[in-house]
Amino acid sequence: MTDVAEDSRTIARDAPQYNASLVRREDATESLASFWVRFDGDPTPFEPGQYMTIGVFAEGKLMQRPYSVASSPRVAGSDGYEFYVRLVNGGQFTPLLWRLPEGHPMRMIGPKGKFLLEPEDDRTHIFISSGTGNAPFISMMRELLAVDRPRRAVFLNGVSYQRDLGYRDLVEGWQQNGEYPVTYIPTVSRPRDPSNVGWSGRTGRVEAILAPVLDELALTPDNSIAYICGNPDMILSAEETLLARGYPEPQVKKELYWPKGKEPRGDAPGAAISDE
Ligand SMILES: Cc1cc2nc3c(=O)[nH]c(=O)nc-3n(C[C@H](O)[C@H](O)[C@H](O)COP(=O)(O)OP(=O)(O)OC[C@H]3O[C@@H](n4cnc5c(N)ncnc54)[C@H](O)[C@@H]3O)c2cc1C
Known part of the structure; x- marks a missing residue:
């Protein structure tokens, strides 16, 4: 609009x-x-x-x-x-x-939705997100903490600018005080932008850092399950990486925030989603 x-x-x-x-x-x-x-x-x-x-x-x-x-x-x-x-x-x-x-x-x-944690799964959870795609993982981790059953997680979040890393303090806090067994791996895709001055973390898109992270942390289909949420291009690219490493499809769970290839619709007719 x-x-x-x-x-x-x-x-x-x-x-x-x-x-x-x-x-x-x-x-x-x-x-x-x-x-x-x-x-x-x-x-x-x-x-x-x-x-x-x-x-x-x-x-x-x-x-x-x-x-x-x-x-x-x-x-x-x-x-x-x-x-x-x-x-x-x-x-x-x-x-x-x-x-x-x-x-x-x-x-x-x-x-609604079927982007749910597997019951009683003690494999490492690889949470992969772009932008606001980190939201469902925050809910999952908060709830797992509340029932005192946190599951080991590697949490990747990709943004353009470091200021866009939502829930960073929360997740870094969990990692630092050991409250939640999480390895938080944020990445910024525009490291040369002036607003990213001082950034010393990973750079590049989240789908591009996935393979190195899997290698560094020795994550394999035997010891981990992947959940991916956010931008559809990122999801499909990350999925490709995981499938190529032998993750079976049911072990790669996805939540696409919009259909691949879609731009904002402007004020096209019929843009309201029906109330079903
Ligand atoms: C299951 C599901 C859960 C979602 N959860 C979230 C969420 O937690 N937070 C959230 O911000 N969005 C989320 N979305 C996206 C959200 O529903 C809307 O599409 C988004 O807020 C844009 O709405 P709009 O009417 O302003 O844009 P529209 O006129 O509908 O234009 C849609 C276009 O906006 C772009 N777009 C949509 N979502 C985003 C986004 N998050 N970041 C960047 N570009 C985007 C895409 O190009 C998309 O084609 C979710 C979508 C789905 C299907």
Whole structure:
């Protein structure tokens, strides 16, 4: 549709379909923010890795999109469902979301999705993400910590700029104090950008650092399982690397945030996702 500053669509404050509200938001950068949405009534149970669909009415049309939950299911009734979202300039829904003040009513449905942890799996979990694709892994780890069953994890997150590394403090903290047995491996793809001055970590896209990381940490199909989330090109490339190393397909789990090859749809007709 448009950039936030130019978005003049009227957002309905009331609608009979609204069943939740935006209880909190925290802006990390101009285009990355966390949003907490809570049902007006009882929370709906979900499993870490699943997503909810949130929306508002704009110009009489329900605009909504799916988002992976980043919080643990056990805080859904108190804090709500936490989402970590990138503003897509030219997108249909995120410019609306960015304009919503705390307390604004919303529609939320779900949960949905099959991007779930295997039960009782003690292999190393390789969590591979680009951008906000780290959200479902945060939910998984928070919940595993809450039940005191953390599973060994290698957590890769690829971004363009170091400021975009969401949940960095949380995961680095877990690693440093040993609360969660995680090896956190962030990477920035634009190391020469001035905003990445001082960056001493890995560089390059997350799919490009995957093979070296597998080698360095001796990760094999016998001792690990992979979960990949975010940008579809990244996912397909990382999957290729894993399959070539003998990981069977069911051992490579994927959550694509959009179909491969798709750009923001602008204000194309029929862009609202149906409320099913
Ligand atoms: C199961 C599922 C879970 C998702 N969870 C999250 C999440 O936790 N956080 C999140 O930010 N997004 C998530 N998304 C993407 C989200 O649903 C929207 O597509 C996104 O917010 C853009 O919506 P829009 O209406 O503004 O853009 P649209 O007008 O729908 O344009 C869509 C286009 O925007 C681009 N795009 C979409 N998502 C992103 C993104 N995250 N980063 C960069 N470019 C993107 C792609 O080019 C895509 O084709 C998820 C998608 C799916 C299918």
